[in-house]
Amino acid sequence: MLGERVNSSVLKFMVDVMSYVPRVGEHSLVVSVLSYFISEEFFKDESKALFAGIAGALHDIGYLVPKVSQMDSDLEVLYDINVERKGNKLHTTLGGFILSNFLGLYEYSDVAFYHHLPASELDVLNPSHVFANIVSAADFLAMHFGSPGTDVPKDIVKEALEDHSEDFFPSILKATMEVIEKDYVWWSIEDPVEFYMRNLSSHLKESSQVDSATLMELGYFMAYVVDSKSPFTRKHSERVADLSKEIGREMKLDDNDQLCLYIAGLFHDSGKIAVEDSILEKPGALTRKEYSYMRKHVFYTMKFLEHFSNQYRDWTKWASQHHERIDGSGYPLRLKGEELPIQSRILQVADVFVALTENRPYRSSMTFSKAISFLNEEVRNGKLDGDVLKSLERLVKNGYTFPSETPISEIIETVDFLMKSYDGGIW
Numbered sequence: 001m002l003g004e005r006v007n008s009s010v011l012k013f014m015v016d017v018m019s020y021v022p023r024v025g026e027h028s029l030v031v032s033v034l035s036y037f038i039s040e041e042f043f044k045d046e047s048k049a050l051f052a053g054i055a056g057a058l059h060d061i062g063y064l065v066p067k068v069s070q071m072d073s074d075l076e077v078l079y080d081i082n083v084e085r086k087g088n089k090l091h092t093t094l095g096g097f098i099l100s101n102f103l104g105l106y107e108y109s110d111v112a113f114y115h116h117l118p119a120s121e122l123d124v125l126n127p128s129h130v131f132a133n134i135v136s137a138a139d140f141l142a143m144h145f146g147s148p149g150t151d152v153p154k155d156i157v158k159e160a161l162e163d164h165s166e167d168f169f170p171s172i173l174k175a176t177m178e179v180i181e182k183d184y185v186w187w188s189i190e191d192p193v194e195f196y197m198r199n200l201s202s203h204l205k206e207s208s209q210v211d212s213a214t215l216m217e218l219g220y221f222m223a224y225v226v227d228s229k230s231p232f233t234r235k236h237s238e239r240v241a242d243l244s245k246e247i248g249r250e251m252k253l254d255d256n257d258q259l260c261l262y263i264a265g266l267f268h269d270s271g272k273i274a275v276e277d278s279i280l281e282k283p284g285a286l287t288r289k290e291y292s293y294m295r296k297h298v299f300y301t302m303k304f305l306e307h308f309s310n311q312y313r314d315w316t317k318w319a320s321q322h323h324e325r326i327d328g329s330g331y332p333l334r335l336k337g338e339e340l341p342i343q344s345r346i347l348q349v350a351d352v353f354v355a356l357t358e359n360r361p362y363r364s365s366m367t368f369s370k371a372i373s374f375l376n377e378e379v380r381n382g383k384l385d386g387d388v389l390k391s392l393e394r395l396v397k398n399g400y401t402f403p404s405e406t407p408i409s410e411i412i413e414t415v416d417f418l419m420k421s422y423d424g425g426i427w
């Protein structure tokens, strides 16, 4: 079956992440629902409909690469029917690349890669191209008529599609016309989240264990995506990961704990995917609303990581507890004292230490020794763990430095290369 070789925890995690990306999230889910219906109409086959639905949710994954939405012409034209949406775009190139290389989701990569190509440039005998064209039709409807709450007469929708008929294989055009007629479809996209949970997510096969190599790869990718949202945090998560692991080693935690601390460090700020770049980069003080949104990143981290909560169980909790404090003054659950295991305390100290030694829009970076005196103050105030800090002090005294090369450098290099060689349509 299609999508069979993909780990469903990774898949659900990724769709969940996509659905929270500002401006892209809702669009992704609407395309998911419409792709599902068009595919069902076209193939009369539930498993193919399911595959198309997931492919639809992931089709714009290239937008996860920071700044791409500003460079590409696709997002600005959302809902403007007169703008040309065909031709290969930067986000399709990056999307295809991301799905085939980092996430073990290569079965979906061609759909992301080809979803802006007209039928004349696709091969009807290639199943991936057919799915790409289905997603393309769904994308067309979603962009022009799919913002939940719009109530456009069906004739107008069909006419618009007819005007672009050369973009689609005739058989897919026909199936899409049938789908447009159904009220059920339009009502379904009014609440795409509900539809996704009920008809797609719940039908994915039981998730199997994700191996640690896959988890690391996904972690590196997520760390790259959230850290590159702001120039101030470019290496934040890989540093938190490395330092947490090293503190764990210093404190004589076992190998598995050290590995899980590293993975937790890579994922701890994943929830920042849902925070607008403008908040992350704002030079001045944040308004109360912005600040609360900023803090909420940890809530999203928690939600995303629930997809892995039955595997290597505890690291997902440690990652979500990096803003809790021992005296109960942290967030999101105001846990305190004994409720916070040593691994969470390690992540808390590592996160603050790394943050203090980075530049921020509103202050410059601290030296290691200055950061340590700041942390001592936090320990005295009952917020952070004293033993953890002592281990960190020992590491620093023995010459600890942040890692200079990690697999993230490789991701950055490749993405930069793809972006530079993209010239707006030759791809």
Ligand SMILES: [Fe+2]
Pocket: 059, 060, 074, 091, 115, 116, 139
């Ligand atoms: Fe797109």
Ligand SMILES: [Fe+2]
Pocket: 268, 269, 297, 298, 322, 323
């Ligand atoms: Fe954080």
Ligand SMILES: [Fe+2]
Pocket: 236, 240, 268, 269, 351
């Ligand atoms: Fe952090």
